[in-house]
Amino acid sequence: MAKENVEIFCQKAQQAISQGNNEEAQLFYKQALGVRPENPDAHYGMATVCFLLGELPLAAYHFKEVTRLDPARAGAFINLGAVYNRLEQFDDAIPALRRGIQLDMNRAEGYYNLGLVYRRKGQPDLAIQAYREATRINPRMADAHFNIANIFLEKTQFGLAIAHYRQALEIRPTWEKALRGLEQAEAAQHEIQSHQVPAATKPSEVAAKIPAKPPAPAAALNPERQIDPHIHGELLRTLHRVTVDSENQGRTFLKALESEIEPAIKELSNCLLYPDTPAAELSESVRKFEIAVQNMRTIQEILQTSMERVRLVGEQLIRT
Numbered sequence: 001m002a003k004e005n006v007e008i009f010c011q012k013a014q015q016a017i018s019q020g021n022n023e024e025a026q027l028f029y030k031q032a033l034g035v036r037p038e039n040p041d042a043h044y045g046m047a048t049v050c051f052l053l054g055e056l057p058l059a060a061y062h063f064k065e066v067t068r069l070d071p072a073r074a075g076a077f078i079n080l081g082a083v084y085n086r087l088e089q090f091d092d093a094i095p096a097l098r099r100g101i102q103l104d105m106n107r108a109e110g111y112y113n114l115g116l117v118y119r120r121k122g123q124p125d126l127a128i129q130a131y132r133e134a135t136r137i138n139p140r141m142a143d144a145h146f147n148i149a150n151i152f153l154e155k156t157q158f159g160l161a162i163a164h165y166r167q168a169l170e171i172r173p174t175w176e177k178a179l180r181g182l183e184q185a186e187a188a189q190h191e192i193q194s195h196q197v198p199a200a201t202k203p204s205e206v207a208a209k210i211p212a213k214p215p216a217p218a219a220a221l222n223p224e225r226q227i228d229p230h231i232h233g234e235l236l237r238t239l240h241r242v243t244v245d246s247e248n249q250g251r252t253f254l255k256a257l258e259s260e261i262e263p264a265i266k267e268l269s270n271c272l273l274y275p276d277t278p279a280a281e282l283s284e285s286v287r288k289f290e291i292a293v294q295n296m297r298t299i300q301e302i303l304q305t306s307m308e309r310v311r312l313v314g315e316q317l318i319r320t
Contacts, residue, residue, distance in 0.1 A: 006036045013045055022052045040069040044076060051083060059083050067096075067170075074103035078110045085117050093117045108138035115147060122153045142171040146178050153181060158189035242309045247301040256292075256299050264292040 013028035026049045027085060032042040047062035060083045066076035084093035086249030094117055102111040115130035128151055134144040149164035165182035267285050 002134050003084045006039055009035070009080045010042060010045055013049070017049065017052075022049050026053065038069055040066045040073070041075075043069065045072075047076075047079065047083075048120050051079075054058065056083055056087050060087065067099075073084070073099045074107060074110070075101075078107055078113065081110070081117070082113045085113055085120070088120070093142060103299055106137055108134040108144075110142055111137065112141065112144050115144065117143060119147065125156065129150060140171050142168045142175065142178075146175070146181070149178070149181055149185070153185050153188075157186070158185045158192070161185040162189065196314055239310070239313045242306065243307070246303070246306040246310050249299070249306045251297050253296075253303050260292040261296055264289040 009028045009032035011059060013025040013032070015023035016022070016028060026046065029042055029046040029049060032039065033046065036042060043062045043065040047059045047066065048058035050056070050062060057128065060080060063076050063080035063083060066073055070076065074117050077096050081093045081097035081100060084090070084096060091104045094114070097110055097114045098116065100107060101114070104110070111134040115127045115134065118124070118127035118130055128148055131144040131148045135148075138144075145164045146167040149161045150166065152158070152161035162182060162185045165178050165185060168178045169182065172178065264285075267288065
């Protein structure tokens with residue numbers, strides 16, 4: 001019977017919230033908690049209502065109760081971290097958010113709120129990493145792109161700031177703050193470019209200013225030219241073979257990006273987001289990343305060699 005009463009009170013509270021009656025919803029949740037003080041759903045609802053009413057200390061209390069009663073509920077930890085952030089209790093916010101992310105690594109809002117905390121603590125690089133994780137999970141999170149752009153603007157990295165302002169505006173085209181930020185970043189970049197003065201020319205370099213004779217154009221294939229299988233057959237077979245090889249190497253390159261580089265970057269990024277990560281764990285992540293990068297470089301060199309062979313055989317076919 002008590003369980004049914006709690007459910008009825010919670011349902012009435014949710015209906016009141018949907019109608020904008022947050023004070024009434026708060027009364028229903030109080031009644032629910034009076035019947036079942038240890039009910040995590042009632043505490044979660046009460047925390048939400050308190051947050052909507054601006055009663056942040058009470059919201060934090062009830063979200064904390066949810067984490068005690070239901071320690072596997074990721075959303076409670078993330079919301080608790082968000083409330084701590086609003087209360088400027090940053091040292092409390094970080095462990096709450098990190099725990100929420102550990103429970104559910106696909107919660108973009110967890111990384112986003114972690115970015116907010118690091119930004120407020122004066123750790124912009126960690127904030128950028130957190131925001132980027134948020135946009136990786138949810139590419140449509142315009143606020144995260146906007147916040148990244150603001151940090152890059154402060155760091156005078158105007159090109160990166162422009163890129164992220166534009167990404168934010170692709171999602172929210174009429175966002176006034178992003179439009180102003182983009183305008184400011186573009187103006188700053190233009191100012192720098194307009195004041196860039198080329199290095200003084202040495203006397204010995206004057207001759208270099210004289211326009212050199214343009215290089216001879218590469219040989220072009222005559223459209224009326226006929227392919228003779230007796231003359232060109234072997235070259236065509238070779239061209240086909242090296243083209244297929246280049247295509248296969250390209251697939252290997254893309255596969256390595258997806259299966260080696262991306263996981264290594266993600267693991268290293270997660271370690272760097274947490275300044276207290278054990279040194280051994282961080283060292284192992286760095287080692288894995290370096291191995292993945294070295295493998296990628298090897299594959300890239302093979303791909304470049306293969307593409308060069310395609311170019312050389314193609315030029316030989318044109319000249320023959």
